Structures are given as C-alpha cells and as structure tokens.
Amino acid sequence: MKGYGPADPLQTPRFAGISTFLRLPHTTHLDGVDVAFVGLPFDTGVSFRAGARFGPKAIREGSLSIRPDYNMAQRVALFERLSAIDYGDAPVVPGFTDRSYDKMAAALCTVHEAGAVPIGFGGDHSVLLAELRAAAATHGPVALIQFDAHSDTWDEYFGEKFTHGTVVRRATEEGLIDAARSTLMGMRGGLYGPGDLDDARALGFTVIPWDDLAQLGTGAVAAAVERAGGKAFLTFDIDFVDPAFAPGTGTPECGGPSSMQALALLRACRGLHIVGADVVEVLPDLDSSHLTATLAATVAWEILSLVAVTMPDGAV
Ligand SMILES: [Mn+2]
Numbered sequence: 530m531k532g533y534g535p536a537d538p539l540q541t542p543r544f545a546g547i548s549t550f551l552r553l554p555h556t557t558h559l560d561g562v563d564v565a566f567v568g569l570p571f572d573t574g575v576s577f578r579a580g581a582r583f584g585p586k587a588i589r590e591g592s593l594s595i596r597p598d599y600n601m602a603q604r605v606a607l608f609e610r611l612s613a614i615d616y617g618d619a620p621v622v623p624g625f626t627d628r629s630y631d632k633m634a635a636a637l638c639t640v641h642e643a644g645a646v647p648i649g650f651g652g653d654h655s656v657l658l659a660e661l662r663a664a665a666a667t668h669g670p671v672a673l674i675q676f677d678a679h680s681d682t683w684d685e686y687f688g689e690k691f692t693h694g695t696v697v698r699r700a701t702e703e704g705l706i707d708a709a710r711s712t713l714m715g716m717r718g719g720l721y722g723p724g725d726l727d728d729a730r731a732l733g734f735t736v737i738p739w740d741d742l743a744q745l746g747t748g749a750v751a752a753a754v755e756r757a758g759g760k761a762f763l764t765f766d767i768d769f770v771d772p773a774f775a776p777g778t779g780t781p782e783c784g785g786p787s788s789m790q791a792l793a794l795l796r797a798c799r800g801l802h803i804v805g806a807d808v809v810e811v812l813p814d815l816d817s818s819h820l821t822a823t824l825a826a827t828v829a830w831e832i833l834s835l836v837a838v839t840m841p842d843g844a845v
Contacts, residue, residue: 532561532612535597543596548589549615550650551830556614559643562584563611564589564668565834566829567637567647568618569807571629574655574693576686578779584811584822588829589809591822593645600834602796607833610840616640616647619659626691630659637663641805648835651809653779654681654693654766661705664762664805671727671804672710672757673697673734676795677766678782680713680736682729683721693779693810701732706762708733712753714794715739715769718782739785747797754801763798763806763832767825775824777816788824795831806832 536552549555550566559565568585575581599606607613619636621629633656640647641663649660654677664671675681681697684690690699697713700706716726717739729736735756737749754761772781774788786794808828811821 530608531610533614535690538596543593546665548593550592550826551554551595553613553615553618557616559640559645561612562614562643562645563840564613564833565616565640565645566613567616567640567649568619569633569649569656571623571633571654571656572653573624573629574691574696575653575779576593576694578694578812578815580812580814581651581653581734581779581810582623583811583813584652586735587813587816587822588614588627588650588808588825589677589813591819592826592830594823595826595830597830600831603799603834603838605837607837610837610842611834620672623712624814626655630662633659634662636794639664641667642742646803647805649807650825650829651807651811654809655691655696657696657764657807660805660807661700661762661845662703665705668699668760668804670704670705672759672761672765673700673706674677674753674757674761674798674801675709675713676715676769676770677713677764678715678717678739678785679715679766680726680729680782682732683725685750698732709758710739710757711735712756714742714753715785717784742816743786747794750797751793754798758770758800759802760804761801763803765795765808765828767808767810767821767828770824775814775821777821778810792831794825795828798835801835802833803836
C-alpha cells in the first residue's frame, strides 16, 4: 500500500467498523494524500424532490460491499498507486446557498492546494458550483465531463440563479469551465422548450443526448476525453442512470442507461486528467433497496480507479 488505504476486508469484515467511504481512514491531514473523498450534504438547490443532504451518509454505507483493492475492468491495483482518505463532510448552512457555497469551496480549496484530487458526494447538483470554484482557483478553467439526464444549463428556476438546474450555466459565466473542451452526456426526458439543448450548445458545449449516446457508445466518451485535452472535472449525476437501477434520486427520467451501460461509459473516461469529480443527487429516503447508494459508491470507486490508472505503478 502506498499510503492511506482501506481497512483489510480479510482481517475485519466489510460490515464492521465505522462507515467511512471504502473504510478508508477519516482524516483531514493531507500530507501525501492523492485522493480525498468529501461529503457535500447540501440540498437547498433542488427543483423537485429534496433529501440529497443525506446522500453522503448513504454512499459511505453503500461503499461497504465493494472489494476496494483491485479493479478488474481497468486492471489496476488502486492502493499500490495512490493514497486515499475520507475527508469527512464539508460544512454547509442548510437553506442558505451562498454561504454554503463559500464553506464548501473553502474546504475543497484546502484539498486542491494540498495537491490532492477531491471526489465529492452530493448533495444535489448545485454543489457543483462550489466544487468548480475550488477547482478553478487552483487549476484555472477546467473541462467538464458531465453524465446527467439533464444539462443543468437553464438560466433560472422560480427567478433564482443558483439551483441544481442552472449550475452548469453559472459555472460557464464565472469562467470556471471551458465549454469548448466540455461534453454533456445523457440528456433525455421532456424539456421546457425546443431550444433547451440548443442553448447549451450555444454556450459552447458538446451535448450528446442519451438517445445518441446509446447508439454511439464508449467511442463518444473517448472522443470527449480527447476533446477535454487537459485538466478536467468529472461530474456524475446518478439520474444519468435509468430509475429502474437508481430510483433514489430527485428528478428521475425514465428510459436511460442500465447500471451496466453507465459503468461501461464511465470506464471509457480512462486517460482523462481528473483534477476533481463528484457523484450527486442520491436521495436515501427514496432508495429503499439501497441500490442507488450502492451504485453511487461504485461510480465513486470507478472514478478513483480512473485516477489510479493515470498514476505511476508503485507495485514492487
Ligand atoms: Mn444534474
């Protein structure tokens, strides 16, 4: 093991102990840390169902069933290549978006400044703005790779600018992301008008609706990685996946990818230079099967694997 890694599941069973993500050590000491998992328990930005503030807890619990050490699909021994911790949750002020953004961004800036990659657990998707403010403060404008049933590029909801449906537009306006290097994938369901996705394209994004992505497959994701061409933030809204596989989410859209398809598409991000990432919009109250949280944890682990494959192999 390179540094911090999970408790050995062959010494203590995976259901035992305190539920940190992957049973990684919970610490805020960042020396030598490559990846820090950070909970973002905020759901004031939602337009429909609330409850994602409890997402981080559920995703940690959902991670316990994962055998964390080796990713068979990527052929990588994760903790021989990187040191990872559970940083805990960023502070938030429930009901107050601006102050929560400031607090979450400050916590995430600390992680970036230490040279570690934060992987956030939402929280609703509005937390992305805090994450991108923190990422851009260290790295400058980044490419956004977004898996999501919605583009989140609307201008406002109910006259409000800072919501989970407007966050990608705000990040563009603030110069946090480079739209020309960014790809939004998975959009489906009804829209407010015929121009909704054209508006996203007018901002400079490459937009690949789910019906197209389903036909194009992993090659379209590889092309998105190519287009990113450098530092990138990967955001995964769990509503990208069909609600049959991920029912515990705020704004479900039927007719999406299975969990198998979604994971294959995510793995095709191999080679992406990830400086930050997240998985968001898990609502445990509607996740009676725990499948959504388990899938979200798997997504976060696959993202950790994507970071691992870009690092030197430290195995002896
Ligand atoms: Mn979203």
